[in-house]
Amino acid sequence: MAFHIALGIVLYSFNSISKFYLIAICLFFLYRIIANSNNKDEALIAAGYITGFEVLSRMTGGAISYEFSKYAVMGFLLLGIFFKGFKNTGWIYMVYIAVLVPGILFSAINLSYDAKVGNAIGFNLSGPVCLGVAALYCYDRKIPMARLQTVLIAVLLPLISITTYLFLYSPSIRDVLTGTSSNFAASGGFGPNQVSTVLGLAAFILFTRIFLVKNKLINIIDIALLALIGYRAVITFSRGGVITAIACAILFVVVLYFKSDAKLKSSFIPKIAIMIALLLGVWTVSSVATFGLIENRYANEDATGRDKGDIGTGRATLFETELEAFKEAPFTGIGVGKSKEYRAEKTNIEAASHNEVSRLLSEHGIFGIIALLILLFTPLIFWIKHKSNLFLFSFLCFWFLTINHSSMRIAAPAFIYALSLLNITYAQKKKTALYRK
Numbered sequence: 001m002a003f004h005i006a007l008g009i010v011l012y013s014f015n016s017i018s019k020f021y022l023i024a025i026c027l028f029f030l031y032r033i034i035a036n037s038n039n040k041d042e043a044l045i046a047a048g049y050i051t052g053f054e055v056l057s058r059m060t061g062g063a064i065s066y067e068f069s070k071y072a073v074m075g076f077l078l079l080g081i082f083f084k085g086f087k088n089t090g091w092i093y094m095v096y097i098a099v100l101v102p103g104i105l106f107s108a109i110n111l112s113y114d115a116k117v118g119n120a121i122g123f124n125l126s127g128p129v130c131l132g133v134a135a136l137y138c139y140d141r142k143i144p145m146a147r148l149q150t151v152l153i154a155v156l157l158p159l160i161s162i163t164t165y166l167f168l169y170s171p172s173i174r175d176v177l178t179g180t181s182s183n184f185a186a187s188g189g190f191g192p193n194q195v196s197t198v199l200g201l202a203a204f205i206l207f208t209r210i211f212l213v214k215n216k217l218i219n220i221i222d223i224a225l226l227a228l229i230g231y232r233a234v235i236t237f238s239r240g241g242v243i244t245a246i247a248c249a250i251l252f253v254v255v256l257y258f259k260s261d262a263k264l265k266s267s268f269i270p271k272i273a274i275m276i277a278l279l280l281g282v283w284t285v286s287s288v289a290t291f292g293l294i295e296n297r298y299a300n301e302d303a304t305g306r307d308k309g310d311i312g313t314g315r316a317t318l319f320e321t322e323l324e325a326f327k328e329a330p331f332t333g334i335g336v337g338k339s340k341e342y343r344a345e346k347t348n349i350e351a352a353s354h355n356e357v358s359r360l361l362s363e364h365g366i367f368g369i370i371a372l373l374i375l376l377f378t379p380l381i382f383w384i385k386h387k388s389n390l391f392l393f394s395f396l397c398f399w400f401l402t403i404n405h406s407s408m409r410i411a412a413p414a415f416i417y418a419l420s421l422l423n424i425t426y427a428q429k430k431k432t433a434l435y436r437k
Contacts, residue, residue, distance in 0.1 A: 018062025043080025120337025
Protein backbone atom coordinates (compact mmCIF):
# COMPACT_ATOMS: atom_id res chain seq x y z
CA MET A 1 0.00 0.00 0.00
CA ALA A 2 2.85 2.37 0.89
CA PHE A 3 4.48 1.64 -2.47
CA HIS A 4 1.30 2.50 -4.36
CA ILE A 5 0.79 5.71 -2.40
CA ALA A 6 4.36 6.62 -3.38
CA LEU A 7 3.57 5.58 -6.98
CA GLY A 8 0.66 8.03 -7.07
CA ILE A 9 2.98 10.82 -5.88
CA VAL A 10 5.67 9.96 -8.44
CA LEU A 11 3.23 9.73 -11.34
CA TYR A 12 1.71 13.08 -10.37
CA SER A 13 5.17 14.67 -10.34
CA PHE A 14 6.51 12.88 -13.43
CA ASN A 15 3.74 11.76 -15.81
CA SER A 16 6.29 10.47 -18.32
CA ILE A 17 7.23 7.61 -15.98
CA SER A 18 3.76 6.11 -16.35
CA LYS A 19 4.44 4.46 -19.70
CA PHE A 20 7.71 2.93 -18.50
CA TYR A 21 6.00 1.63 -15.37
CA LEU A 22 3.23 0.02 -17.43
CA ILE A 23 5.77 -1.74 -19.65
CA ALA A 24 7.82 -2.81 -16.62
CA ILE A 25 4.82 -4.22 -14.77
CA CYS A 26 3.69 -6.13 -17.86
CA LEU A 27 7.16 -7.67 -18.24
CA PHE A 28 7.23 -8.51 -14.53
CA PHE A 29 3.91 -10.34 -14.68
CA LEU A 30 4.86 -12.04 -17.94
CA TYR A 31 7.94 -13.43 -16.22
CA ARG A 32 5.93 -14.58 -13.20
CA ILE A 33 3.34 -16.39 -15.31
CA ILE A 34 5.91 -18.21 -17.43
CA ALA A 35 8.28 -18.99 -14.54
CA ASN A 36 5.48 -20.51 -12.43
CA SER A 37 3.52 -21.99 -15.37
CA ASN A 38 0.48 -20.16 -13.95
CA ASN A 39 0.30 -22.64 -11.08
CA LYS A 40 -1.22 -20.08 -8.71
CA ASP A 41 -3.30 -18.15 -11.25
CA GLU A 42 -0.60 -15.52 -11.77
CA ALA A 43 -2.33 -14.67 -15.05
CA LEU A 44 -5.51 -13.74 -13.20
CA ILE A 45 -3.57 -11.60 -10.72
CA ALA A 46 -1.76 -9.88 -13.59
CA ALA A 47 -5.05 -9.19 -15.39
CA GLY A 48 -6.50 -7.79 -12.17
CA TYR A 49 -3.59 -5.40 -11.66
CA ILE A 50 -3.74 -4.11 -15.24
CA THR A 51 -7.51 -3.66 -14.85
CA GLY A 52 -6.92 -1.49 -11.80
CA PHE A 53 -4.09 0.46 -13.44
CA GLU A 54 -5.89 1.17 -16.74
CA VAL A 55 -7.55 4.47 -15.80
CA LEU A 56 -4.40 5.77 -14.09
CA SER A 57 -2.33 4.94 -17.19
CA ARG A 58 -4.75 6.89 -19.39
CA MET A 59 -4.94 9.73 -16.87
CA THR A 60 -1.14 10.15 -16.81
CA GLY A 61 -0.55 9.59 -20.53
CA GLY A 62 1.04 6.20 -19.93
CA ALA A 63 -1.30 4.10 -22.06
CA ILE A 64 0.61 2.68 -25.02
CA SER A 65 -2.68 2.78 -26.92
CA TYR A 66 -6.20 3.60 -25.79
CA GLU A 67 -7.25 -0.06 -25.69
CA PHE A 68 -3.88 -1.45 -24.56
CA SER A 69 -5.04 -2.55 -21.11
CA LYS A 70 -7.86 -4.65 -22.55
CA TYR A 71 -5.41 -6.33 -24.93
CA ALA A 72 -2.99 -6.89 -22.05
CA VAL A 73 -5.74 -8.49 -19.94
CA MET A 74 -6.62 -10.78 -22.86
CA GLY A 75 -2.95 -11.59 -23.46
CA PHE A 76 -2.27 -12.56 -19.86
CA LEU A 77 -5.38 -14.73 -19.61
CA LEU A 78 -4.73 -16.45 -22.94
CA LEU A 79 -1.24 -17.24 -21.67
CA GLY A 80 -2.81 -18.61 -18.50
CA ILE A 81 -5.13 -20.77 -20.61
CA PHE A 82 -2.09 -22.01 -22.56
CA PHE A 83 -0.54 -23.32 -19.34
CA LYS A 84 -3.65 -24.53 -17.52
CA GLY A 85 -6.37 -24.80 -20.14
CA PHE A 86 -10.05 -24.07 -19.54
CA LYS A 87 -13.13 -26.08 -18.63
CA ASN A 88 -14.95 -27.68 -21.56
CA THR A 89 -18.18 -26.48 -19.98
CA GLY A 90 -17.05 -22.93 -20.76
CA TRP A 91 -17.69 -23.48 -24.48
CA ILE A 92 -20.70 -21.17 -24.26
CA TYR A 93 -18.32 -18.19 -24.14
CA MET A 94 -16.72 -19.33 -27.38
CA VAL A 95 -20.23 -19.13 -28.84
CA TYR A 96 -20.55 -15.65 -27.34
CA ILE A 97 -17.35 -14.49 -29.08
CA ALA A 98 -18.45 -16.14 -32.32
CA VAL A 99 -21.79 -14.28 -32.46
CA LEU A 100 -19.89 -10.98 -32.40
CA VAL A 101 -18.16 -11.80 -35.71
CA PRO A 102 -21.07 -11.03 -38.11
CA GLY A 103 -21.14 -7.47 -36.78
CA ILE A 104 -17.56 -7.04 -37.98
CA LEU A 105 -18.54 -8.10 -41.50
CA PHE A 106 -21.46 -5.66 -41.64
CA SER A 107 -19.20 -2.98 -40.23
CA ALA A 108 -16.89 -3.30 -43.23
CA ILE A 109 -19.92 -3.01 -45.51
CA ASN A 110 -21.85 -0.20 -43.80
CA LEU A 111 -19.22 2.18 -42.40
CA SER A 112 -18.56 5.30 -44.48
CA TYR A 113 -15.62 5.43 -46.86
CA ASP A 114 -13.74 7.87 -44.61
CA ALA A 115 -14.20 5.83 -41.44
CA LYS A 116 -11.28 3.94 -39.92
CA VAL A 117 -12.81 0.48 -39.76
CA GLY A 118 -10.03 -1.00 -37.62
CA ASN A 119 -10.30 1.74 -35.00
CA ALA A 120 -14.09 1.49 -34.90
CA ILE A 121 -13.96 -2.28 -34.40
CA GLY A 122 -11.18 -2.05 -31.80
CA PHE A 123 -12.97 0.65 -29.80
CA ASN A 124 -16.33 -1.15 -29.74
CA LEU A 125 -15.31 -4.81 -29.60
CA SER A 126 -12.16 -4.86 -27.45
CA GLY A 127 -14.33 -4.76 -24.32
CA PRO A 128 -16.79 -7.52 -25.30
CA VAL A 129 -13.99 -9.78 -26.58
CA CYS A 130 -11.98 -9.10 -23.41
CA LEU A 131 -15.02 -10.25 -21.44
CA GLY A 132 -15.27 -13.43 -23.54
CA VAL A 133 -11.61 -14.36 -23.03
CA ALA A 134 -11.74 -13.57 -19.29
CA ALA A 135 -14.95 -15.59 -18.89
CA LEU A 136 -13.39 -18.53 -20.74
CA TYR A 137 -10.46 -18.48 -18.30
CA CYS A 138 -12.60 -18.15 -15.16
CA TYR A 139 -15.58 -20.37 -15.91
CA ASP A 140 -15.80 -23.07 -13.22
CA ARG A 141 -12.12 -22.63 -12.37
CA LYS A 142 -11.61 -23.68 -8.76
CA ILE A 143 -9.58 -21.25 -6.71
CA PRO A 144 -9.40 -20.77 -2.93
CA MET A 145 -11.03 -17.68 -1.40
CA ALA A 146 -7.59 -16.46 -0.30
CA ARG A 147 -6.46 -16.34 -3.94
CA LEU A 148 -9.57 -14.44 -5.01
CA GLN A 149 -8.75 -11.94 -2.26
CA THR A 150 -5.25 -11.62 -3.75
CA VAL A 151 -6.77 -10.91 -7.17
CA LEU A 152 -9.02 -8.23 -5.68
CA ILE A 153 -6.07 -6.66 -3.87
CA ALA A 154 -4.23 -6.60 -7.22
CA VAL A 155 -7.17 -4.59 -8.62
CA LEU A 156 -7.28 -2.36 -5.54
CA LEU A 157 -3.63 -1.31 -5.24
CA PRO A 158 -3.45 0.85 -8.41
CA LEU A 159 -6.74 2.44 -7.36
CA ILE A 160 -5.02 3.59 -4.16
CA SER A 161 -2.47 5.26 -6.47
CA ILE A 162 -5.32 6.96 -8.36
CA THR A 163 -6.77 8.29 -5.09
CA THR A 164 -3.36 9.66 -4.09
CA TYR A 165 -3.03 11.29 -7.51
CA LEU A 166 -6.46 12.90 -7.20
CA PHE A 167 -5.71 14.44 -3.80
CA LEU A 168 -2.56 15.98 -5.27
CA TYR A 169 -4.27 17.10 -8.49
CA SER A 170 -7.17 18.88 -6.77
CA PRO A 171 -6.70 18.92 -2.98
CA SER A 172 -9.64 21.29 -2.52
CA ILE A 173 -12.84 20.64 -4.45
CA ARG A 174 -13.98 24.20 -3.70
CA ASP A 175 -11.26 25.56 -5.97
CA VAL A 176 -12.53 23.61 -8.97
CA LEU A 177 -16.32 23.68 -8.54
CA THR A 178 -18.09 24.44 -11.81
CA GLY A 179 -21.70 23.57 -11.02
CA THR A 180 -23.42 20.21 -10.69
CA SER A 181 -22.10 18.57 -13.86
CA SER A 182 -19.44 15.84 -13.79
CA ASN A 183 -16.20 17.49 -12.69
CA PHE A 184 -13.08 16.78 -14.76
CA ALA A 185 -10.78 18.76 -12.45
CA ALA A 186 -11.89 16.68 -9.46
CA SER A 187 -11.25 13.56 -11.57
CA GLY A 188 -7.60 14.25 -12.32
CA GLY A 189 -8.40 15.95 -15.63
CA PHE A 190 -9.81 12.66 -16.95
CA GLY A 191 -13.30 11.31 -17.60
CA PRO A 192 -15.32 11.56 -14.35
CA ASN A 193 -17.50 8.62 -15.40
CA GLN A 194 -14.56 6.23 -15.66
CA VAL A 195 -12.85 7.58 -12.54
CA SER A 196 -16.08 7.25 -10.56
CA THR A 197 -16.51 3.69 -11.86
CA VAL A 198 -13.10 2.44 -10.72
CA LEU A 199 -13.24 4.30 -7.40
CA GLY A 200 -16.66 2.76 -6.80
CA LEU A 201 -15.11 -0.65 -7.50
CA ALA A 202 -12.32 0.09 -5.01
CA ALA A 203 -14.88 1.14 -2.39
CA PHE A 204 -16.83 -2.09 -2.93
CA ILE A 205 -13.69 -4.25 -2.56
CA LEU A 206 -12.78 -2.47 0.68
CA PHE A 207 -16.36 -2.83 1.94
CA THR A 208 -16.26 -6.62 1.48
CA ARG A 209 -12.95 -6.87 3.32
CA ILE A 210 -14.58 -5.41 6.44
CA PHE A 211 -16.75 -8.53 6.57
CA LEU A 212 -14.25 -11.13 5.35
CA VAL A 213 -10.89 -10.13 6.87
CA LYS A 214 -10.62 -10.90 10.57
CA ASN A 215 -7.82 -8.57 11.58
CA LYS A 216 -8.59 -5.35 13.49
CA LEU A 217 -5.54 -3.43 12.26
CA ILE A 218 -6.28 -4.29 8.63
CA ASN A 219 -9.96 -3.46 9.19
CA ILE A 220 -9.01 0.01 10.50
CA ILE A 221 -6.77 0.62 7.47
CA ASP A 222 -9.51 -0.57 5.10
CA ILE A 223 -12.09 1.70 6.75
CA ALA A 224 -9.76 4.69 6.44
CA LEU A 225 -9.12 3.90 2.78
CA LEU A 226 -12.83 3.42 2.19
CA ALA A 227 -13.56 6.88 3.60
CA LEU A 228 -10.90 8.56 1.43
CA ILE A 229 -11.78 6.69 -1.76
CA GLY A 230 -15.51 7.12 -1.15
CA TYR A 231 -15.05 10.87 -0.78
CA ARG A 232 -13.06 11.16 -4.02
CA ALA A 233 -15.67 9.05 -5.82
CA VAL A 234 -18.55 11.26 -4.66
CA ILE A 235 -16.89 14.57 -5.57
CA THR A 236 -16.28 13.52 -9.18
CA PHE A 237 -19.98 14.48 -9.46
CA SER A 238 -20.42 11.34 -11.58
CA ARG A 239 -23.15 9.28 -9.96
CA GLY A 240 -22.81 5.99 -11.81
CA GLY A 241 -19.82 4.55 -9.96
CA VAL A 242 -21.12 5.53 -6.51
CA ILE A 243 -24.63 4.14 -7.02
CA THR A 244 -23.18 0.95 -8.52
CA ALA A 245 -20.88 0.45 -5.52
CA ILE A 246 -23.78 0.84 -3.07
CA ALA A 247 -25.94 -1.63 -5.02
CA CYS A 248 -23.08 -4.17 -5.13
CA ALA A 249 -22.46 -3.77 -1.39
CA ILE A 250 -26.12 -4.40 -0.54
CA LEU A 251 -26.19 -7.56 -2.67
CA PHE A 252 -22.97 -8.82 -1.07
CA VAL A 253 -24.33 -8.36 2.45
CA VAL A 254 -27.58 -10.15 1.58
CA VAL A 255 -25.79 -13.16 0.05
CA LEU A 256 -23.22 -13.34 2.86
CA TYR A 257 -25.95 -13.14 5.50
CA PHE A 258 -27.86 -16.12 4.11
CA LYS A 259 -24.63 -18.11 3.66
CA SER A 260 -23.38 -17.43 7.21
CA ASP A 261 -23.88 -19.31 10.44
CA ALA A 262 -25.48 -17.77 13.53
CA LYS A 263 -22.14 -16.65 15.01
CA LEU A 264 -21.13 -14.73 11.91
CA LYS A 265 -24.61 -13.23 11.51
CA SER A 266 -24.34 -11.72 14.99
CA SER A 267 -21.35 -9.64 13.87
CA PHE A 268 -23.29 -8.08 10.98
CA ILE A 269 -25.17 -5.42 12.97
CA PRO A 270 -22.11 -3.55 14.36
CA LYS A 271 -20.29 -3.76 11.02
CA ILE A 272 -23.29 -2.51 9.07
CA ALA A 273 -23.74 0.28 11.63
CA ILE A 274 -20.11 1.33 11.09
CA MET A 275 -20.58 1.29 7.31
CA ILE A 276 -23.76 3.39 7.50
CA ALA A 277 -22.03 5.89 9.80
CA LEU A 278 -19.08 6.01 7.38
CA LEU A 279 -21.38 6.61 4.42
CA LEU A 280 -23.19 9.43 6.23
CA GLY A 281 -19.86 10.93 7.26
CA VAL A 282 -18.49 10.86 3.70
CA TRP A 283 -21.70 12.38 2.38
CA THR A 284 -21.68 15.15 5.01
CA VAL A 285 -18.04 16.05 4.30
CA SER A 286 -18.73 16.01 0.55
CA SER A 287 -21.78 18.24 1.00
CA VAL A 288 -19.88 20.77 3.10
CA ALA A 289 -16.90 20.75 0.71
CA THR A 290 -19.15 21.38 -2.32
CA PHE A 291 -21.42 23.97 -0.63
CA GLY A 292 -24.32 21.51 -0.98
CA LEU A 293 -23.97 21.20 -4.75
CA ILE A 294 -23.42 17.45 -4.50
CA GLU A 295 -26.93 17.16 -3.06
CA ASN A 296 -28.28 19.03 -6.07
CA ARG A 297 -26.37 16.66 -8.35
CA TYR A 298 -27.93 13.55 -6.87
CA ALA A 299 -31.34 15.21 -6.85
CA ASN A 300 -30.82 15.92 -10.58
CA GLU A 301 -30.89 19.68 -10.05
CA ASP A 302 -28.66 22.47 -11.31
CA ALA A 303 -26.73 24.85 -9.04
CA THR A 304 -29.85 26.98 -8.48
CA GLY A 305 -31.99 24.00 -7.49
CA ARG A 306 -33.96 23.71 -10.74
CA ASP A 307 -34.78 20.21 -12.04
CA LYS A 308 -32.54 19.30 -14.98
CA GLY A 309 -35.19 17.08 -16.55
CA ASP A 310 -33.04 14.45 -18.28
CA ILE A 311 -31.52 12.41 -15.44
CA GLY A 312 -29.39 10.49 -17.92
CA THR A 313 -27.53 13.65 -19.08
CA GLY A 314 -28.24 12.94 -22.74
CA ARG A 315 -27.86 9.17 -22.57
CA ALA A 316 -31.58 8.64 -23.22
CA THR A 317 -31.21 10.21 -26.68
CA LEU A 318 -28.26 7.96 -27.48
CA PHE A 319 -30.25 4.94 -26.30
CA GLU A 320 -33.29 5.87 -28.42
CA THR A 321 -31.28 6.28 -31.63
CA GLU A 322 -29.71 2.86 -31.12
CA LEU A 323 -33.13 1.29 -30.66
CA GLU A 324 -34.21 2.94 -33.92
CA ALA A 325 -31.18 1.45 -35.64
CA PHE A 326 -32.12 -1.97 -34.27
CA LYS A 327 -35.64 -1.61 -35.68
CA GLU A 328 -34.17 -0.83 -39.11
CA ALA A 329 -31.86 -3.86 -39.11
CA PRO A 330 -33.12 -6.31 -36.46
CA PHE A 331 -31.47 -9.41 -37.92
CA THR A 332 -28.05 -8.27 -39.06
CA GLY A 333 -27.56 -5.04 -37.11
CA ILE A 334 -25.99 -1.99 -38.73
CA GLY A 335 -22.40 -3.10 -38.09
CA VAL A 336 -19.78 -2.52 -35.40
CA GLY A 337 -19.05 1.19 -34.93
CA LYS A 338 -21.84 2.29 -37.26
CA SER A 339 -24.14 3.52 -34.47
CA LYS A 340 -22.02 6.65 -34.02
CA GLU A 341 -22.38 7.54 -37.71
CA TYR A 342 -26.07 6.60 -37.66
CA ARG A 343 -26.66 8.93 -34.70
CA ALA A 344 -24.83 11.80 -36.39
CA GLU A 345 -26.96 11.33 -39.54
CA LYS A 346 -30.26 11.25 -37.60
CA THR A 347 -29.67 13.79 -34.82
CA ASN A 348 -26.40 15.61 -35.64
CA ILE A 349 -25.03 14.30 -32.33
CA GLU A 350 -21.55 12.84 -32.74
CA ALA A 351 -21.17 10.72 -29.64
CA ALA A 352 -20.17 7.14 -28.99
CA SER A 353 -22.58 4.83 -27.20
CA HIS A 354 -22.77 4.93 -23.40
CA ASN A 355 -24.92 1.81 -23.18
CA GLU A 356 -23.51 -1.58 -24.17
CA VAL A 357 -26.97 -3.20 -24.22
CA SER A 358 -28.40 -0.84 -26.84
CA ARG A 359 -25.10 -0.87 -28.76
CA LEU A 360 -25.21 -4.66 -29.03
CA LEU A 361 -28.78 -4.49 -30.28
CA SER A 362 -28.18 -1.77 -32.87
CA GLU A 363 -24.83 -2.98 -34.20
CA HIS A 364 -25.31 -6.77 -33.94
CA GLY A 365 -29.07 -7.25 -34.27
CA ILE A 366 -30.32 -10.70 -33.32
CA PHE A 367 -26.72 -11.79 -32.69
CA GLY A 368 -26.51 -9.08 -30.03
CA ILE A 369 -29.61 -10.50 -28.35
CA ILE A 370 -28.00 -13.96 -28.29
CA ALA A 371 -24.83 -12.45 -26.79
CA LEU A 372 -26.82 -10.69 -24.06
CA LEU A 373 -28.79 -13.82 -23.20
CA ILE A 374 -25.54 -15.79 -22.83
CA LEU A 375 -24.04 -13.11 -20.57
CA LEU A 376 -27.14 -12.83 -18.38
CA PHE A 377 -28.17 -16.44 -17.92
CA THR A 378 -24.87 -18.37 -17.84
CA PRO A 379 -23.78 -16.98 -14.43
CA LEU A 380 -27.27 -17.57 -13.00
CA ILE A 381 -27.23 -21.21 -14.12
CA PHE A 382 -23.70 -21.49 -12.72
CA TRP A 383 -24.97 -20.21 -9.35
CA ILE A 384 -27.76 -22.79 -9.28
CA LYS A 385 -25.17 -25.54 -9.82
CA HIS A 386 -22.47 -24.39 -7.39
CA LYS A 387 -23.53 -21.52 -5.07
CA SER A 388 -19.88 -21.17 -4.03
CA ASN A 389 -19.07 -17.63 -5.13
CA LEU A 390 -20.23 -15.09 -2.54
CA PHE A 391 -19.44 -12.28 -4.97
CA LEU A 392 -21.39 -13.61 -7.96
CA PHE A 393 -24.43 -11.34 -7.77
CA SER A 394 -22.36 -8.31 -6.75
CA PHE A 395 -19.94 -8.80 -9.64
CA LEU A 396 -22.83 -9.26 -12.08
CA CYS A 397 -24.44 -6.11 -10.69
CA PHE A 398 -21.21 -4.14 -11.20
CA TRP A 399 -20.94 -5.36 -14.80
CA PHE A 400 -24.57 -4.71 -15.71
CA LEU A 401 -24.93 -1.27 -14.11
CA THR A 402 -21.55 -0.13 -15.46
CA ILE A 403 -22.24 -1.12 -19.07
CA ASN A 404 -25.57 0.72 -18.86
CA HIS A 405 -24.01 4.10 -18.03
CA SER A 406 -20.44 3.79 -19.31
CA SER A 407 -20.58 1.02 -21.93
CA MET A 408 -17.29 -0.95 -21.95
CA ARG A 409 -14.83 1.93 -22.18
CA ILE A 410 -12.52 0.22 -19.68
CA ALA A 411 -11.60 -3.38 -18.87
CA ALA A 412 -13.14 -3.35 -15.37
CA PRO A 413 -16.70 -4.51 -16.21
CA ALA A 414 -15.36 -7.30 -18.45
CA PHE A 415 -12.87 -8.56 -15.87
CA ILE A 416 -15.21 -8.28 -12.88
CA TYR A 417 -17.96 -10.11 -14.79
CA ALA A 418 -15.56 -13.00 -15.38
CA LEU A 419 -14.72 -13.25 -11.67
CA SER A 420 -18.37 -14.11 -11.00
CA LEU A 421 -17.78 -17.41 -12.82
CA LEU A 422 -15.04 -18.65 -10.47
CA ASN A 423 -15.77 -21.72 -8.36
CA ILE A 424 -14.55 -20.65 -4.92
CA THR A 425 -13.27 -23.18 -2.41
CA TYR A 426 -13.02 -22.47 1.31
CA ALA A 427 -10.51 -23.63 3.90
CA GLN A 428 -11.91 -26.39 6.06
CA LYS A 429 -12.19 -25.61 9.76
CA LYS A 430 -9.89 -27.79 11.83
CA LYS A 431 -11.77 -30.23 14.01
CA THR A 432 -10.63 -30.65 17.58
CA ALA A 433 -9.14 -34.12 18.06
CA LEU A 434 -11.01 -36.35 20.49
CA TYR A 435 -8.78 -38.62 22.52
CA ARG A 436 -10.14 -41.72 24.22
CA LYS A 437 -8.56 -43.80 26.91
